[in-house]
Amino acid sequence: MKRLYTVHGRLARPANVRRNMVKTLVQTLTFWGIFFGIFPAILYKIESASPFARYRFASRQWRRGSIVLFVLGGFLAWMSAIFMVSKGQGTPLPSDATRALVVHGPYRYVRNPMAIGSFAQGIAVGTFFGSPTIVAYVLTGMIGWNYFVRPWEENDLEWRFGAPYAQYRDAVRCWIPHLHAYESEIDDSVMRRVGR
Numbered sequence: 001m002k003r004l005y006t007v008h009g010r011l012a013r014p015a016n017v018r019r020n021m022v023k024t025l026v027q028t029l030t031f032w033g034i035f036f037g038i039f040p041a042i043l044y045k046i047e048s049a050s051p052f053a054r055y056r057f058a059s060r061q062w063r064r065g066s067i068v069l070f071v072l073g074g075f076l077a078w079m080s081a082i083f084m085v086s087k088g089q090g091t092p093l094p095s096d097a098t099r100a101l102v103v104h105g106p107y108r109y110v111r112n113p114m115a116i117g118s119f120a121q122g123i124a125v126g127t128f129f130g131s132p133t134i135v136a137y138v139l140t141g142m143i144g145w146n147y148f149v150r151p152w153e154e155n156d157l158e159w160r161f162g163a164p165y166a167q168y169r170d171a172v173r174c175w176i177p178h179l180h181a182y183e184s185e186i187d188d189s190v191m192r193r194v195g196r
Contacts, residue, residue, distance in 0.1 A: 010095050011160075020085045020096075027093055028081065031118075035141075036125050040134045047133040058130025066128035073120030080106050080114035094156070101161040103168050108181040111174045115145060150174070 083105035088098025106113035119142050126134035157165045172182050
């Protein structure tokens, strides 16, 4: 079967954990500002002038739950980023991709913990404002990420790490966490084999 995805991420230059953590923090704050701030604000404003405004569902209970969901999603996403930086020797961005396969921390239970955390945060923003348009925006983003970004990312990981990634992918589910942690039988030095 011919692969549709041939462009690969760019490996991070060797850098210490501190430098990669600072880059990851800047990336995260930029991402949050755009996807949890600017875009939702624009959609909320458009929604306010449309018939969809009557479907808003904000209440104190929704807002409290939304804050908790945002914090939990942020915690999961940040824990994932910390393991990517400390074990992967890179950052979450494809333009600064990890030099080692990360199968530690949250990645031992589910393949996409950072995406799960980020989507939970997006849903939290939508429910905080009681906005069906923002919730629809996040759900559309989830579908797009699953069908367009994820296949590219998985192809890139398989190209860079080969059999260790294929073994991991086959053992750990994409979206639904396992109760038991993934245990790799492959030596960490093999996990660092990058590119071909």
